[in-house]
Structure formats: structure tokens, C-alpha cells
Amino acid sequence: xxxxxxxxxxxxxxxxxxxxxxxxxxxxxxxxxxxxxxxxxxxxxxxxxxxxxxxxxxxxxxxxxxxxxxxxxxxxxxxxxxxxxxxxxxxxxxxxxxxxxxxxxxxxxxxxxxxxxxxxxxxxxxxxxxxxxxxxxxxxxxxxxxxxxxxxxxxxxxxxxxxxxxxxxxxxxxxxxxxxxxxxxxxxxxxxxxxxxxxxxxxxxxxxxxxxxxx
Amino acid sequence: xxxxxxxxxxxxxxxxxxxxxxxxxxxxxxxxxxxxxxxxxxxxxxxxxxxxxxxxxxxxxxxxxxxxxxxxxxxxxxxxxxxxxxxxxxxxxxxxxxxxxxxxxxxxxxxxxxxxxxxxxxxxxxxxxxxxxxxxxxxxxxxxxxxxxxxxxxxxxxxxxxxxxxxxxxxxxxxxxxxxxxxxxxxxxxxxxxxxxxxxxxxxxxxxxxxxxxx
Numbered sequence: 001x002x003x004x005x006x007x008x009x010x011x012x013x014x015x016x017x018x019x020x021x022x023x024x025x026x027x028x029x030x031x032x033x034x035x036x037x038x039x040x041x042x043x044x045x046x047x048x049x050x051x052x053x054x055x056x057x058x059x060x061x062x063x064x065x066x067x068x069x070x071x072x073x074x075x076x077x078x079x080x081x082x083x084x085x086x087x088x089x090x091x092x093x094x095x096x097x098x099x100x101x102x103x104x105x106x107x108x109x110x111x112x113x114x115x116x117x118x119x120x121x122x123x124x125x126x127x128x129x130x131x132x133x134x135x136x137x138x139x140x141x142x143x144x145x146x147x148x149x150x151x152x153x154x155x156x157x158x159x160x161x162x163x164x165x166x167x168x169x170x171x172x173x174x175x176x177x178x179x180x181x182x183x184x185x186x187x188x189x190x191x192x193x194x195x196x197x198x199x200x201x202x203x204x205x206x207x208x209x210x211x212x213x214x215x
Numbered sequence: 216x217x218x219x220x221x222x223x224x225x226x227x228x229x230x231x232x233x234x235x236x237x238x239x240x241x242x243x244x245x246x247x248x249x250x251x252x253x254x255x256x257x258x259x260x261x262x263x264x265x266x267x268x269x270x271x272x273x274x275x276x277x278x279x280x281x282x283x284x285x286x287x288x289x290x291x292x293x294x295x296x297x298x299x300x301x302x303x304x305x306x307x308x309x310x311x312x313x314x315x316x317x318x319x320x321x322x323x324x325x326x327x328x329x330x331x332x333x334x335x336x337x338x339x340x341x342x343x344x345x346x347x348x349x350x351x352x353x354x355x356x357x358x359x360x361x362x363x364x365x366x367x368x369x370x371x372x373x374x375x376x377x378x379x380x381x382x383x384x385x386x387x388x389x390x391x392x393x394x395x396x397x398x399x400x401x402x403x404x405x406x407x408x409x410x411x412x413x414x415x416x417x418x419x420x421x422x423x424x425x426x427x428x429x430x
Contacts, residue, residue: 054341080297085342089300093349118271126269127297130305134349199240 002027003188004066006059007073008048009037012110012154015181016070021046023185031062035170053091060098070184071095072110081127088128092135101142107144108184111136113152113169113199120172136197147193151180152201164203165210173201183207217242218403221310222288223263224252227325227369230396236261246277256281261265267305285399286310287325296342303343304394307350314359323361325400326348326351328367328384328414335387351412362408366395367416373418379418380425388416398422 003020005014008030020028021044028046030036031053038048053073055100063069075083091201092109099107113122115132139146152173158160159178183200187193192212219236222228222376223245235243236259246268247253253263266277270290278284288306290298307324313323330347331336353359367388374393398415402408407427418425 081300083294085300085304085345089304090345090349127300130300132310134305210308 001025001068001188002029002066002144003068003070004029004031004049004063006031006053006062006069006071006091007110008032008041010072010074010154011064012177012184013072013179014040014121015042016184017046017177018044018070019185029062031059035045053094054086058090058095059095060101062094063098063102063104066102066127067104067110068106068188069095069099069104070108070110072184084127084131086185089135092131093138096135096139096142096144100142103128105145106188107139107142108187109136109139109146109148110180110184111148111150111197113150113172113201115150140197145194147187147195148197149180149183149187150197150199151175151183152199154180161207162201162204163200163207164205165198165200165207165214167196167198167214169199169201170212171201173203175202179207183211186211216240217244217281217295217405218283218284218285219244219246219264219278221246221268221277221284221286221306222325223247223256225287225289225291226371227392227395227399228287229255230393231287231399232256232261233259234396234400244277244281246274268309269301271309274306275308275316278313278317278319281317282319283321283323283403284310284314284319285323285325286400299346304346304350305367307346308353311350311354311357311359312423315357320360321403322354322357322361323402324351324354324363325399326363326365326412328365328387328416330365339374355412360409362410363412364395364398364401364402365412365414366390366398367414369395376422377417377419377424378415378422378425379420380413380415380429382411382412382413382429384416386416388418389415390415394422398426399424 002130008017017030030048049062051062075087121129136148157176159176232245245263264277266273290302326347336344351363372391374391
């Protein structure tokens with residue numbers, strides 16, 4: 001299994017790469033935007049590739065030798081809504097298109113809780129949720145074996161290894177970025193998560209168990 | 216034929232409504248965002264409906280009694296890229312979805328020249344072209360009888376009634392908003408324009424003739 005992590009230098013991305021590097025029978029390819037970002041991945045057993053998600057064929061070329069893609073790229077809060085359009089929306093669309101063209105076997109999307117329920121959107125972030133909503137929809141309309149993970153409010157707290165995972169949580173909640181990353185890794189092979197959109201927050205149930213009992 | 220004009224109060228929209236109001240066997244329904252916008256349409260023989268394209272079901276409700284939709288809404292240059300996401304992209308997606316659900320017979324999209332060729336995008340407007348590109352793509356992937364019109368640089372000059380229309384112009388150019396509006400009206404019934412994406416700028420050929428000789 002060879003996995004491209006799109007957004008590998010992001011706050012969740014770095015945790016994902018680190019966890020995947022410890023997995024057996026997995027080759028990790030970290031997609032990075034800048035040369036100087038390679039340094040921090042050098043101590044890990046991972047490949048790196050420099051590619052610009054905003055370029056026309058950046059992710060297409062970067063993904064041609066992998067069978068799985070994890071999309072965790074985002075323009076973040078420090079840039080404008082123009083970058084939300086170019087990265088969170090269009091970057092996701094391009095990555096899904098690349099996956100379709102390369103017949104990628106598995107696609108994990110890191111989305112956001114509430115993306116499909118505008119009434120729950122935080123004021124001033126409507127454009128962000130819209131980007132996530134439309135990217136997720138594009139993925140669901142593809143023929144890819146996808147899992148869309150929708151974490152609640154993200155924190156940098158220590159991981160607990162325990163979550164609550166539902167197709168429809170019906171409530172708010174937070175989750176540590178490290179727990180999101182571990183959930184991504186567990187999700188990769190778990191058939192119970194195939195073709196599902198799953199909402200996750202920290203909870204009382206070990207990640208494995210929570211994911212095998214989704215409803 | 217009953218036509219909903221989404222973005223009827225826009226610079227092109229107002230010309231479209233005015234021209235359509237003069238057509239026979241056509242009922243025009245101008246979709247407006249604000250009550251105070253109704254005033255300027257009162258002297259015309261048109262219906263009006265107040266609906267918010269950013270609301271979840273605004274355009275869905277507004278379009279339930281029409282058989283044709285013209286989408287000419289845009290957030291314009293005076294608002295931020297967040298509104299480009301919510302209006303130009305998501306508003307278009309919602310309108311296409313509404314058309315699908317209502318089995319709308321005909322859909323005309325006002326797009327922009329160069330939307331599919333990033334190398335020609337004006338700097339600082341990448342997010343705008345991206346919104347147009349993805350909205351057009353969504354429409355082409357629908358089962359609607361669409362025509363996508365991609366005008367060049369828009370001016371407020373007097374109309375000439377003459378254009379150059381090609382699937383691929385291969386050059387830049389400008390066009391008056393009134394000529395765009397007249398082209399839209401001519402396009403409505405013209406089979407030669409069905410399921411096509413057409414680039415238009417002002418030229419030497421009468422609109423009718425230019426549209427019947429697309430290649």
C-alpha cells in the first residue's frame with residue numbers, strides 16, 4: 001500500500017505521516033509545497049514530493065504511483081477566502097480528479113463537522129464550510145472507495161485514543177488533532193467505514209471499536 | 216416559456232430582463248435579493264420574486280414554476296472572495312440542483328472567457344475563475360439542456376449587435392453587456408447552441424448568424 005498524504009505539512013497531516021510511517025506494509029509519500037518543509041520529515045521512513053496543489057497538474061503527477069490518497073490540505077485561517085477557493089475547494093476537486101484518472105483504490109477526506117448543515121455554521125466561516133460541503137459532495141459522486149471524516153472543533157491537546165463516531169452525531173464537540181490522525185490510520189483498511197461520511201469528536205470509545213460500530 | 220433570471224438586478228441581468236420582456240410567448244420572472252430592487256422592474260411586463268441565493272432553498276422555491284433558468288448572478292468586485300464562494304460557486308451549484316429537481320428544460324449560464332485556461336487568468340482573480348470553472352463543469356455534468364456563454368472583458372459601451380462566437384476563440388477581446396444580454400436571448404431557442412460552451416466577444420457577425428455557425 002502506497003499512500004499520498006496531501007497537506008502532509010499541515011497540523012493534522014504531520015501526525016498522519018508520523019503514524020503511517022510506523023505501520024507495516026505501508027509506504028508513505030508526503031506531498032509538500034516547499035523544499036524547506038522536507039527537513040522535518042527526514043528522520044521518518046517516508047518519501048516526500050514537492051507539488052503545488054494550486055498548479056494544474058501538481059497533485060496529478062504526485063499521485064501517479066500511489067494507490068491511496070489522504071486529503072488533509074487546507075489554506076488555514078491565516079489566508080483569505082481566495083485561498084479557501086483555490087486549496088480547500090479546487091485543490092480537493094483536483095485531487096479527486098487525479099484519483100479517478102489513476103484508478104486510486106482508496107480516498108480518505110478530512111472534512112469538518114456540520115459541513116452539510118448551514119444552520120450550524122460558525123458566522124464568518126460560511127465560505128469554508130461551503131468549500132468542504134462541495135468537495136465532499138464531489139467525492140461522494142465519484143466512484144472512489146471513500147471515507148469522509150468530519151471532526152469537530154480541533155485542539156492540540158494530548159490524544160486520548162477514544163472517540164465518538166456517528167453518521168450523525170447531532171451535537172457539537174471537540175477532538176484532538178492527534179486523535180483525528182489516529183482515526184484516519186484506523187480507517188484505511190476498515191470496511192465498515194467504506195463509502196461513509198463519519199462525524200467524530202472525542203468520546204469514551206476506543207477508536208477501533210467506535211469505527212466498527214458506525215451508525 | 217417561463218424564464219427565471221437569477222441575478223436579474225445585475226448589470227447584465229437587467230438588460231436580459233428588459234430584452235426578454237419584449238419577447239412574445241415568454242413570461243419573465245426576475246429573481247431579486249431585496250424588496251427595493253423591485254421598483255425598477257415595475258414598468259416592465261415581468262414577474263418578480265424575492266429570494267436569497269445564499270439561503271438553502273431560495274432559488275429552489277423561486278424556480279418551481281419555470282421551465283428555463285438564466286444564471287447571471289455574481290458577487291461582483293466590491294465584495295470579498297468569501298462571497299465569490301457563496302454566490303458565484305455555491306449559488307450556481309444550488310441553481311443547477313434546483314433545475315435538476317424541477318426538471319427544468321433549458322439552462323443558460325453566463326460564465327467568463329478563459330475559465331478553463333488558468334494560464335490566461337488575470338492575477339488576483341484566480342478564485343473567481345475557479346468558481347466559474349467549477350460551476351460550468353457542474354452544469355456540463357448535469358443532464359440539463361445547457362448553454363454556457365463565456366463573454367470576454369465586459370464593457371458598458373453601446374451595443375453593436377455583432378459578435379464573434381467560437382467554441383475556442385483563441386484570443387482575448389471585449390464585449391458590451393448589452394450584446395451579451397442579446398446573445399442570451401437569441402441562444403434560448405437555438406438548437407445549434409444546445410450542450411455547448413461558447414466564447415463570445417464583439418466582432419463583425421450579427422448575433423444570430425454567429426450563433427448558428429458555432430465551431
